[in-house]
Amino acid sequence: MxxxxxxxxxxxxxxxxxxxxxxxxxxxxxxxxxxxxxxxxxxxxxxxxxxxxxxxxxxxxxxxxxxxxxxxxxxxxxxxxxxxxxxxxxxxxxxxxxxxxxxxxxxxxxxxxxxxxxxxxxxxxxxAALGDVALHGVRRAQLQIDQSVAIFGMGIVGQLVLQLARCSGAHPLIAIDLVDERLELARRSGATHVINPSRENVVQRVQEITQGAGAEVVFHCAQAAGILQSAMECAADRGTVVLTSSPPGTATIRLKEELLRKELKLTGTYESGLTQSHVYWRWTRQRNRRAYLRLLASGQLQxxxxxxxxxxxxxxxxxxxxxxxxxxxxxxxxxxxx
The missing domain is CATH 3.90.180.10 (Medium-chain alcohol dehydrogenases, catalytic domain)
Incomplete structure (x- = not known):
């Protein structure tokens, strides 16, 4: 023993x-x-x-x-x-x-x-487990080159989502957090813009950065469930909001103004049943973890x-x-x- x-x-x-x-x-x-x-x-x-x-x-x-x-x-x-x-x-x-x-x-x-x-x-x-979580969220978002991205929450998952979105060619990359030191780290992770909602109107700033369109993909990587409404307000018409965190509690959202009129897509990410590759979804948790490790070893993730x-x-x-x-x-x- x-x-x-x-x-x-x-x-x-x-x-x-x-x-x-x-x-x-x-x-x-x-x-x-x-x-x-x-x-x-x-x-x-x-x-x-x-x-x-x-x-x-x-x-x-x-x-x-x-x-x-x-x-x-x-x-x-x-x-x-x-x-x-x-x-x-x-x-x-x-x-x-x-x-x-x-x-x-x-x-x-x-x-x-x-x-x-x-x-x-x-x-x-x-x-690697959090790298898997972040990469699954980015895959579910189906990011495109020059697609605008906003990320709420600059914890480890949010920082990794930011770096992976950068690797995917997304632009601009907007980091949002209440803690200035985390926003400074986000700049080092590749953020083109940072917003502290305690000092700025986050929806207005995202609109300004995206020339009035809103972010085409918004990631919710924070522990506060109520941020979901703000995330939806920041999203562009027919944009996608991706929930990559696991916030406890409930969120109140407006159905008509954002979800209906903007035709938003809300995407959850939990990876249930993704231990085996499938012809319609090849990205298993193992494959995501090993991709994270490869990108880390090569210096593409920091x-x-x-x-x-x-x-x-x-x-x-x-x-x-x-x-x-x-x-x-x-x-x-x-x-x-x-």
């Missing part, structure tokens, strides 16, 4: 918290690999939803108020079970697993485990300027206290499990 550590998340409206605990992990059995994680990456929106809003907001059964969650890790294979092919001890990989020093991965046909190419650091490669905190896992309780206080002072977060 291996000695390991993991983070336990405790959901509570009054006192949400994160604790570090030890746990035993068995040797891998047939068809399994054991990964010794160097880093686990924070999905701030999803994990904050669990802490503040309860397990159902994270997709867990109601009542499961204490859980080991997370879904992005990077490390090296420490051991392989009998019959394993395609992976060997020492291979660098990213996996879909919770925050822990070790992850046991079942190598099923749909297992989320991918090799890390040379040129991609562990702390950046581990964000994550270094977005990583504000790469800290020991023991600092996790203080990190989540910071995240729950608000959006200032942090962006990309990864825990080290040395």
């Amino acid at each position: 291996h000695s390991a550590q993991r983070l336990m998340f405790v959901s509570s409206p009054a006192a949400p918290r994160v604790e570090l605990e030890s746990f035993p992990i068995p040797d891998p059995q047939a068809g399994q690999v054991l990964v010794r994680n160097t880093h686990t990456q924070v999905s701030a929106g999803s994990e904050s939803n669990f802490l503040r809003c309860g397990p159902q907001s994270y997709g867990l059964p109601d009542g499961q108020l204490r859980a080991n969650i997370g879904y992005m890790t990077a490390g090296r294979i420490a051991a392989v079970g009998p019959g394993v092919t395609g992976f060997a001890v020492g291979d660098r990989v990213v996996t879909s697993a919770a925050h822990a020093s070790h992850s046991l991965v079942d190598l099923t046909p749909t297992a989320a485990i991918d090799p890390v190419p040379d040129g991609a650091s562990d702390e950046a490669a581990g964000f 994550l270094g300027h977005l990583l504000t905190h790469v800290v020991p896992a023991g600092d996790a309780p203080a990190i989540y206290e910071m995240v729950l206080r608000g959006s200032t002072g942090w962006l990309g977060i990864a825990f080290k499990w040395d």
Whole structure:
């Protein structure tokens, strides 16, 4: 048995918290690999939803108020079970697993485990799951060269959507956020224009930037459900609004003025059932993750300027206290499990 550590998340409206605990992990059995994680990456929106809003907001059964969650890790294979092919001890990989020093991965046909190419650091490669989310949203938008794009929310997903939209040839690229430091990072990610709605009328500014047309594609990458109405107001006639975040709660929208008269298309992105390629949709989650890793290794995607905190896992309780206080002072977060 291996000695390991993991983070336990405790959901509570009054006192949400994160604790570090030890746990035993068995040797891998047939068809399994054991990964010794160097880093686990924070999905701030999803994990904050669990802490503040309860397990159902994270997709867990109601009542499961204490859980080991997370879904992005990077490390090296420490051991392989009998019959394993395609992976060997020492291979660098990213996996879909919770925050822990070790992850046991079942190598099923749909297992989320991918090799890390040379040129991609562990702390950046581990964000492949969010790279998959962002790339799926861009694919669903069917972006065209010189198509105007506005993005609400400059967290990691919003920043990756911005960079992928730039790779797709979209222009102009309008970044929208309430936090100035995130807007400055968005400029480094390729934004041609930035808007802080606390100081400017966001709909009016988008109209000015697009010569009165509105943005042809608007991405909702924020944690505030109510932004949907503003996103629709910013959209051009027959434009598309793509929901790439997972905001809890409900949104109120005007049906006639925007959805009906502007003939908008609202697109959700959740990737249900996309573990296998299909003739009408070839972009599986694995293919998206590996595309993210390739673009990262080649330098076409840049994550270094977005990583504000790469800290020991023991600092996790203080990190989540910071995240729950608000959006200032942090962006990309990864825990080290040395």
